[in-house]
Structure formats: C-alpha cells, structure tokens
Amino acid sequence: MTRRDIPLAVPNIGAAEEASVLAAVRSGWVSTVGPAVDEFELGIARVSGVEKAAAVAAGTMGLHVALVALGVGRGDLVIGPSYTFAATANAVSHAGATPYFLDIDPRSWTLDPEALTDLLENRTERDADGVLRLAADGRRIGAVMPVYTNGHPADMDTIVPLCRRFGLPVVADAAAAIGSLYKGEPIGRLADLTVYSFNGNKTITTGGGGAVVGPEPALVARVKHLASTARVGSGYDHDEVGFNYRMTNLEAALGNAQLARLDEFVAAKQRIRRAYETAFAGLQGISPFPSSGNVSRADWFFGIVVDPSTGWNVPDLVAALNERGIGVRTFWKPMHLQPAFRDAPRDALPVTEVLWPKVLPLPCSTDLGDGDVARVIETVRGLLETHA
Numbered sequence: 531m532t533r534r535d536i537p538l539a540v541p542n543i544g545a546a547e548e549a550s551v552l553a554a555v556r557s558g559w560v561s562t563v564g565p566a567v568d569e570f571e572l573g574i575a576r577v578s579g580v581e582k583a584a585a586v587a588a589g590t591m592g593l594h595v596a597l598v599a600l601g602v603g604r605g606d607l608v609i610g611p612s613y614t615f616a617a618t619a620n621a622v623s624h625a626g627a628t629p630y631f632l633d634i635d636p637r638s639w640t641l642d643p644e645a646l647t648d649l650l651e652n653r654t655e656r657d658a659d660g661v662l663r664l665a666a667d668g669r670r671i672g673a674v675m676p677v678y679t680n681g682h683p684a685d686m687d688t689i690v691p692l693c694r695r696f697g698l699p700v701v702a703d704a705a706a707a708i709g710s711l712y713k714g715e716p717i718g719r720l721a722d723l724t725v726y727s728f729n730g731n732k733t734i735t736t737g738g739g740g741a742v743v744g745p746e747p748a749l750v751a752r753v754k755h756l757a758s759t760a761r762v763g764s765g766y767d768h769d770e771v772g773f774n775y776r777m778t779n780l781e782a783a784l785g786n787a788q789l790a791r792l793d794e795f796v797a798a799k800q801r802i803r804r805a806y807e808t809a810f811a812g813l814q815g816i817s818p819f820p821s822s823g824n825v826s827r828a829d830w831f832f833g834i835v836v837d838p839s840t841g842w843n844v845p846d847l848v849a850a851l852n853e854r855g856i857g858v859r860t861f862w863k864p865m866h867l868q869p870a871f872r873d874a875p876r877d878a879l880p881v882t883e884v885l886w887p888k889v890l891p892l893p894c895s896t897d898l899g900d901g902d903v904a905r906v907i908e909t910v911r912g913l914l915e916t917h918a
C-alpha cells in the first residue's frame with residue numbers, strides 16, 4: 531500500500547484544541563470540577579436551545595442517569611428501536627430495566643411512530659393505581675427511548691404527544707446528533723431529556739464524554755446531582771444512591787475548542803455527504819441514507835445502502851475496500867440479534883431485519899479532503915462495476 535489509508539471517522543484536532551487542553555493542565559483544574567466544565571455545559575445548552583446541560587463521562591452514562599432521573603428502575607420496560615448501537619440497550623439494563631424493541635421507519639431509520647402507537651393503544655393496560663403496564667405480562671412501562679439514528683431526529687412531533695397521552699417520559703438517544711435541527715430548531719427541547727456522546731468518532735469529541743440536556747432546568751440539575759455522587763453541600767452528605775459519572779475539566783477543555791468548530795464540522799459533513807449522494811445517484815441497487823424534510827444538519831454518518839441485486843454483500847464490499855485502503859466497516863447489528871438482548875420482548879421487526887445487512891457507512895471524517903472523497907467514490911464505483 532503506497533497511498534495512505536482513509537479512515538472511517540477520526541477526530542479533527544488542531545492547535546486550538548492543543549492550547550485549550552494545555553491551559554487546563556497548567557491551571558491545575560484537571561479533575562471533575564473546573565471552569566472548562568462550566569463553559570462546556572453552557573455551550574452545549576446553547577447549541578441545544580435550552581438553559582442547562584449536565585456534562586458526563588460518556589454517552590452511555592448520560593443515558594443511564596437520565597433513565598434513573600425519570601424514575602425508571604428494576605423490572606420496568608423501556609421502549610426503543612432494536613436498530614441502534616449497544617449503548618442504548620446497555621443503559622436500559624444498567625438502570626435495572628429491560629428494553630422492548632420496536633421497528634424503525636424506513637424513511638428515517640428511527641423509531642416507527644405507528645408501531646409505538648399500536649403497542650401503547652392495543653397492548654398495554656392501566657392497573658388500579660393508574661400505572662401503565664404491558665398487558666401480556668404486567669411489567670410497568672417506564673419510558674420511551676427514541677434514537678436519533680446517524681444524528682437524524684426521530685418523528686418527535688408524533689412520538690412526544692403520544693407519550694404524553696400515556697404519561698410516559700421520553701429520553702432521546704441523540705448520541706450523534708449534536709448541532710442537528712428539527713423543523714429548523716435545535717433539538718434540546720423535544721424530549722424530557724436528550725443525551726449526546728462525544729466519543730472519538732462523533733462530530734465533536736472530548737476523547738470520551740457525553741451530556742444531558744432538557745427543557746426543564748430542575749430535571750437537568752437532578753441529572754447533574756445524580757451523576758455527582760448525589761452529594762449535598764461540600765461535606766460528605768449524599769441524599770440518595772449516586773453515580774460518579776462526571777466529565778473531567780481536561781475533557782471539557784478539549785470539548786470547548788471542538789464546540790467552537792461545530793459549524794465548520796457540520797459543513798464538512800454536508801460537503802462530503804453531497805459528494806457521495808451525487809456520485810452514487812441513479813446507480814442500480816444503491817440508495818443513500820435517509821434524510822427527511824424535517825431535519826437538517828443531521829449528517830454524522832452517511833453512505834450507501836447496498837442491495838444484493840448489485841452482486842455484492844456488505845461484508846465482501848468492506849473487505850475489498852479495506853484491501854484498497856478505504857477504512858470502512860459494517861454497521862449496527864440490531865439488538866435483538868445480540869446474546870444479551872435475545873430474550874428481550876419485541877414486536878416483529880421487518881424493516882430492521884431487511885435493512886441492517888445492507889448498510890455501508892463511507893469515510894466521513896471532517897478533515898477529509900475532496901481528493902480523498904474522490905478516491906472513495908472511484909474505488910466504490912470500480913468495485914460495483916466489477917460485479918455488474
């Protein structure tokens with residue numbers, strides 16, 4: 531291999547990030563309290579359209595503590611899609627609950643509102659105390675957790691009123707959706723709590739990290755409290771079982787420099803996405819990732835859906851691209867096919883079953899130049915033609 535490999539999605543770290551982290555190190559504020567954390571929480575709240583954010587050490591931790599803050603606990607069910615990253619279902623389990631898997635809408639790859647309506651209207655019942663339970667086995671329904679797949683918000687204008695009608699809280703797994711807009715607005719007010727991840731492959735990174743936002747500052751303050759050992763005052767008083775889930779000041783320092791570049795990163799993602807969409811439009815058996823008219827700036831990962839009629843399956847195409855220096859890999863394997871969640875309750879998942887083996891994300895690092903994008907396009911097209 532003479533040419534360098536093109537990775538799938540790597541951090542874009544420059545001089546501003548270096549300076550910000552170095553300043554934090556030199557300030558002595560290296561642990562879980564410090565001015566960079568305060569600044570990061572304000573910045574995340576601002577781009578989310580809310581007053582308050584709670585920074586945490588990972589998206590998974592944010593999801594876990596959000597569920598706990600909304601009263602989800604042992605024996606509960608949390609309704610969400612099977613088509614997601616393992617963190618969504620793991621967080622439900624960490625809270626002592628069990629995921630209930632529904633299908634996705636093929637137009638957005640997010641939680642199907644019709645499947646949710648059918649489940650809530652036809653297969654739940656209220657007990658004598660007014661608690662909503664699954665009719666089949668009496669388990670309490672604790673929350674609904676839509677996932678903003680690849681940064682694409684779910685159909686929240688349908689999902690949230692439906693959940694309100696049934697008295698269910700909504701936690702959005704918006705791990706990859708920082709900066710996304712829903713109907714032209716920032717996404718922080720849609721769900722009761724919305725959770726981001728700043729893992730290394732996300733649009734902005736803190737190394738590892740996450741944040742929880744919501745329209746109600748008191749609820750976000752409760753998330754922060756739970757994530758900070760439920761400590762009251764500056765002594766050793768703790769008013770409930772807490773977690774040590776806080777982001778460090780060093781991570782937040784990196785995050786502040788990254789957040790200042792959010793618009794640059796979103797524009798880069800849009801540029802790369804457009805190039806792929808133009809290049810692969812009209813190719814037999816190839817379709818783009820979905821994008822509904824309701825969302826914008828929702829372009830974390832994108833690529834192509836490869837129909838078997840092309841003569842290719844995704845694992846073979848991944849291997850061929852890897853040999854040619856293009857660092858792609860297969861995408862999410864649904865949760866109902868994972869050993870840990872095989873026995874979780876679920877509905878039929880026809881869209882998920884057909885879709886997941888055909889999804890191929892293409893390289894989308896925000897520093898990917900037009901030459902690299904052209905090389906990815908040329909290589910993919912060449913392989914598709916070989917089999918045709």
Ligand SMILES: *Cc1c(COP(=O)(O)O)cnc(C)c1O
Nearest residue numbers: 588589590615617705727728729
């Ligand atoms: C990245 C991601 C997460 C996990 O976040 P971590 O920060 O890695 O814990 C959760 N859910 C989805 C959908 C993700 O893409």
